[in-house]
Amino acid sequence: MRAVVQRVSEASVRVEGETVGRIGAGLMVLLGVGQGDTEKDGEALADRILHLRIFADEAGHLNRSVLDTGGELLVVSQFTLYGDARKGRRPSFIAAAPPEEANRLYGLFVARLRGSGLRVGEGVFRAMMDVALVNQGPVTLLLDSRKVF
Numbered sequence: 001m002r003a004v005v006q007r008v009s010e011a012s013v014r015v016e017g018e019t020v021g022r023i024g025a026g027l028m029v030l031l032g033v034g035q036g037d038t039e040k041d042g043e044a045l046a047d048r049i050l051h052l053r054i055f056a057d058e059a060g061h062l063n064r065s066v067l068d069t070g071g072e073l074l075v076v077s078q079f080t081l082y083g084d085a086r087k088g089r090r091p092s093f094i095a096a097a098p099p100e101e102a103n104r105l106y107g108l109f110v111a112r113l114r115g116s117g118l119r120v121g122e123g124v125f126r127a128m129m130d131v132a133l134v135n136q137g138p139v140t141l142l143l144d145s146r147k148v149f
Helices: 039-051 099-114
Strands: 002-015 018-023 026-032 062-064 072-077 120-122 129-144
Touching: 002 039, 002 072, 018 072, 018 120, 026 129, 039 099, 039 129, 072 099, 072 129, 099 120
Parallel strands: 026 072, 072 120
Antiparallel strands: 002 018, 002 026, 002 129
């Protein structure tokens, strides 16, 4: 699994003009599920994101996690994180998991985050979404369950 994690002061996602997810301060997570990903990848990635120390403490150092701050999370599925643009002009997405499997693992990932007790908003799987956010810092990290854990 791959995730783009952004520290935000607010974020929202709309589908067909209707807001389906909105958060205040916390983390925006764009999540891609790849071929061969498992429940273990989702659990490890969710736990890593919950414990990332990317929020400032009283001294201004990045020593606090979203759990420490009581922040919120907004998760949006994004198969394009598995796009391969090395050849030609149109990216290939064959490394992305099939939609049914990706949706299943996406749901388990979101459930793991919700198990933390924090508020978690979502986009709509396979929908055309408009995502808005205010990246704070900016702080943006790219995590890959096959490279990090």
